[in-house]
Amino acid sequence: MHLSSKDLLGMKELSATEIELILNTADTMKLVLDANSKKTAHLQGKSVITLFYENSTRTRLSFEMASKFMGASSANISASGSSIKKGESLIDTAKTIDSMATDIIIMRHQQSGAPHLIASRINASVINAGDGMNEHPTQALLDMMTMRRHKGTLEGLKVAIIGDLLHSRVARSNLWGLTKMGAEVRLAGPATMVPPGLDQTPAVWCPTVQDAVSDADVVMGLRVQLERQQSGLFPSISEYARFFAIDEKTLSLAKPDALLMHPGPCNHGVEMPTAVYDSPQSVINEQVTNGVAVRMAVLYLLASRRNQA
Ligand code: CP
Numbered sequence: 001m002h003l004s005s006k007d008l009l010g011m012k013e014l015s016a017t018e019i020e021l022i023l024n025t026a027d028t029m030k031l032v033l034d035a036n037s038k039k040t041a042h043l044q045g046k047s048v049i050t051l052f053y054e055n056s057t058r059t060r061l062s063f064e065m066a067s068k069f070m071g072a073s074s075a076n077i078s079a080s081g082s083s084i085k086k087g088e089s090l091i092d093t094a095k096t097i098d099s100m101a102t103d104i105i106i107m108r109h110q111q112s113g114a115p116h117l118i119a120s121r122i123n124a125s126v127i128n129a130g131d132g133m134n135e136h137p138t139q140a141l142l143d144m145m146t147m148r149r150h151k152g153t154l155e156g157l158k159v160a161i162i163g164d165l166l167h168s169r170v171a172r173s174n175l176w177g178l179t180k181m182g183a184e185v186r187l188a189g190p191a192t193m194v195p196p197g198l199d200q201t202p203a204v205w206c207p208t209v210q211d212a213v214s215d216a217d218v219v220m221g222l223r224v225q226l227e228r229q230q231s232g233l234f235p236s237i238s239e240y241a242r243f244f245a246i247d248e249k250t251l252s253l254a255k256p257d258a259l260l261m262h263p264g265p266c267n268h269g270v271e272m273p274t275a276v277y278d279s280p281q282s283v284i285n286e287q288v289t290n291g292v293a294v295r296m297a298v299l300y301l302l303a304s305r306r307n308q309a
Contacts (some may be wrong), residue, residue, distance in 0.1 A: 001304045006118040007126040008298055010135035011176035019144070019177060025297035026145050026290070030070070032295055042300045043072035045105040052080045052129070053091070053109045058130045058264055058288055059138065063106050066295040072103075079200055094118035107131075125302045133167050133195075138298060139263050140173035142291040145183065146283055147218055149257055149290070155182035160212040160254070162243060163222035163271055164191040166233070170263045171222055175203050187214035187246060189222075192233045209244055216254040220261040221246050221271040237270055246272040259283050271273065 003018055011019070011297040032040055048067040052060055060076070072160035077097070079085070084093055089108070097105055102124045107115050130136040148154055159178055161171050165187055172195075175185050179202040187198070188206040198205060206212035213219050224240060234240045247287035251260060260272075260281040268274045277284065 002308055003301050005181070006302070006309070007026065007128075008137055008302065009115055009119060009126065009128045009139045011030070011140050011173045011180070012135065014137070014177070014180070016180045019141070020142055021149060022294070022297050022301065023145050025301060026293045027149075029296040029300070030290070030293040033289075033297070035264075038069045040070050041065060042152070042296075043070035043303055046072045046213040046303050046306075047101060048072045048074045048104045048106065048299065049097050049102050049124075050076045050106045050129075051097065052073070052076070052107070053084070053103060053114075054130065056129070057109055058291055059108065059136075062288070063127075063129065063293040063295050063299075064298055066292055069292075070296060071297060091118060092116060092120060094122050097123035098271055099122045103306060104299060112163060125306060127298060127302070130169055132169065133172075134169055135173045135176075136169040136176075136263075137173050138291070138294055139170050141178040141298070142287055142294040143170075143174055143220070143261060143263070144177055144293055145290045146261065146287050147183075147259065151217060153302065154178060157183040157217045157251040158186065158215060159183050159220065160185075160186045160188065160206075160209075161220045161222065162209050162212060162214040162246060163189050164193050164224045165189045165198075165222070166195050167225040169223045174220070177202060179203075190234050190240070209246070210253055213246070213250055216257045216258055217263060219246060219254050223263065223265060223268070224267055224270055226267075237267075241270050245270065246276055248273075248276060248279075251276055251279070255257060255263045258282075261287060264288070 104125045106127045106129050108129040110133035114131050115126050115128040164172050176184050186204045187207050188209045262284050
């Protein structure tokens with residue numbers, strides 16, 4: 001079985017069968033990562049370019065490591081060190097990279113829809129590594145992989161996602177992905193940070209963090225995106241923390257074996273205190289580990305599809 005599109009642009013575009021294919025492949029890739037030698041030949045002869053217009057530690061590094069583990073020729077371009085700084089357009093930049101026999105471009109961009117814009121104009125496969133406030137599909141896939149490995153299935157899970165919903169591409173991707181797999185997604189956060197059109201999604205809106213977390217199987221904090229913040233969405237960081245931080249008392253309302261997650265990077269003391277971040281329920285570092293396996297799986301499946309085509 002193959003992915004239906006040459007690109008991975010969002011969880012909204014993936015079917016439940018495709019999500020399951022990626023998660024099953026990622027479980028296999030995890031076996032490779034756990035082995036003594038991490039080298040495979042899955043991407044031998046393929047070239048992979050990362051093109052990041054925004055900062056990243058986890059996503060960029062894990063894609064780079066995944067490409068290297070699987071034998072691809074890989075390179076990275078950051079906006080600050082390229083002809084983007086001379087005013088070259090996004091489409092011209094993408095076409096330039098495409099003209100160098102590139103198989104896969106992994107792109108992060110501050111504008112929602114930027115990966116979709118280039119994907120339809122180039123031959124290379126495009127992976128969305130985060131576009132503005134829209135989607136971050138590989139983050140949702142690694143979150144779902146982590147949940148599935150602990151809980152056995154995603155079907156019927158109650159997942160509480162807490163915080164800055166307005167700016168969060170992680171929340172949006174998890175909402176589409178998890179509900180397609182039969183999970184219940186509960187959202188809570190400041191009323192000023194509720195994205196428009198939420199009532200037209202399968203999400204369950206909860207008036208308080210406590211309502212969302214009660215009896216949940218998974219509790220996920222979202223980063224307060226200070227770089228995307230307009231003024232006035234909440235009075236102060238300390239007031240945000242007072243009402244929306246996931247502290248020990250709030251976490252105790254979830255199921256006793258609930259997982260505590262965060263996509264990172266975390267503002268300690270804002271989204272949650274360090275004691276919760278480091279608690280036995282936290283799988284935050286495991287999310288990072290699973291991120292490499294998920295990105296190996298996505299790269300492998302897109303490369304296989306190209307071979308078939
Ligand atoms: N979660 C996430 O996307 O982290 P980075 O910004 O470090 O890639």
